Amino acid sequence: MLKLGIIGTNWITQQFVEAAAASQKYELTSVYSRHEDTGKTFAEKNGGQVYTSLETFFKAGDFDVVYIASPNSLHAAQTIQALDAGKEVIVEKPLVSNPTEYAQVKDALAAHPELHVFEAARHIHEPNFRAIRKQLSEMSVINGATLTYMKYSSRFDNYLAGENPNVFTTTFSGGALQDLGVYVVYDAVAWFGKPNRVHYYTTPLRTGADGKGIAVLGYDDFDVTLNIGKNTNSYLPSEIYGLKDTIVMDNAAELKSVIYHASDGSTKRLSTEPAANPMLAEVDDFATVLNDPKNPDNMRHYQTWLHLSEIVNGVLYDLRRKASLVFPADK
Template sequence: MIRIAIIGTNKITRRFLEAVQKTELLKLTGVYSRTIEKAVEFGTEFGAEKFYDRLEPLASDPDIDAVYIASPNYCHCAQAVMLMQAGKHVLVEKPAASNFAEFTRMAQAARQNHVILLEAMRCVIDPAFDLLAAHLDDIGEVRQVILQYCQYSSRYDNYKNGIIENAFRPELSNGSLMDIGVYCTHLMAKLFGMPKKIQADAVFLPNQIDGAGTILAHYDDFQVQLVYSKICDSFVPSQIMGEKGTLTFRELPNIHDIDLILRNGEQKRFPLQKDSNNMLYEAIRFAEMINGQDSAACEECLRVSGMEMQIMDEARRQIGLVFPADTFRHTQNTSAL
């Protein structure tokens, strides 16, 4: 049983802990929050035994094996590095970091301290992704791809009323690309690797945060369009279009309804049985990596998350979206873009 602590007491953390309760591989032991009172209030509900309002005691606690980080994006790097240097395994919410330079520091800390670092990218750590990837050959040569995730944010109405919550604050390394577009970006990188170049554009809100955007990625023989938004909904599926047919699917990042439509008119829906809370699968994958059952996948996950961060760095450069965390950006190789 892996003893896990959590950083963050928000909605996504609650959903993660509901997933943890469905597996015997992980046990919630500790909760970190800005106040002990909040940590106790949140953690007691899920059976936590230890509570922290400072990171150092959590990092040094021998009764904690791993930590799930769901703090604001700009905190991820510093928190993860400290924990990994103390020998803790880390599952960090998406996006893993503010930029590629921060992620590089995190990956180095994982390797140097022989611990697992995994980005909680549930759209690819999911039986639906395996099913989708298994049927790519059915559509022949891929030519056009449209990956989209457009969801009117529950916080956008507050934004329009002058209440700026974390999701719309650039100083926290947030915004539409980081919160929503990251799923499309990671899925593209996982399926197709690093594009040759990208072209990015965005719709900006008055406080200079991106509310929606698009990325056009160029590969040798095909294009990928990423469409994402926090200020409007979309009701059409994502599509992977090939010379023999098209794969369609809905509901990134919890993929459902995978359909194959061939040029001859034949159609097939692939049956998909999975848990409604697909954070269960990232919890299981994280535990398997820690237990050494899936060590080869660790480096692959770091590689794909690194590509994701490089693509988003270049997209932000093109649209002019700069975070305070970028002040500390190291020299990086973006020649592929």
């Protein structure tokens, strides 16, 4: 049983803790929150000792692995702090703000080669994601894709009321691309590889962050269009195009329904019923590696995830640069 510490007590942390409990591979033992009342409320529901000092959390907390779900701009420093404290690390996506921070995390990992850093890009661990990759390997030609993930944020009403939630500010490395865009960039990189060129056309907010946008990733023989947004909802399906055949997804991030339309007009369901908690697959995969880190298959999987994470981070940064989206973390 892995002893789990958490940084952050928002809804996504709650979902992660519930997935960890459902896996029966983790026990929540330590909770960090800047506010004692918030931490106590979370701990009363889920368990764990509460800490309001991050230094004390890492020094006195009884845990093996920490899940970091703080604002994006804090991820890199907290990941390095965790590694220096001898903790395994799971970081909610995006892992860091830019390639410079990624290099700093890699340096910290090199100094602690017995430890691991996982980016919690949950959907790449799900069976339906792998089913798409398998079908792609059987298609003779790929002619491009249109991948959509637009979901109205629960915080956007606050933004419209004149507030500046962290997820909609450049100060905390927020915006549509860094949040929902991570999913579709992961899709593209995992399924088609690193693009040769990128463009990003945004709808900016008053904070300077992107509320929604359209990205185009260029490959040798096709382009992939990404539609992302946090200030509106889209119900468009996502598609990957062959010649006469097409893969159709209900949603490029949720992947609850995936249908293959063959060239002869027949259809085949590629998807299976997803778990009730979408984080269950990733927490299982992370625990498998952490419980047997020297197993060759586990080592290979971990290195694949880490390499994919680095490429995705670089693509996100290149997209931001094309749109002149600059974070304080970049300077």
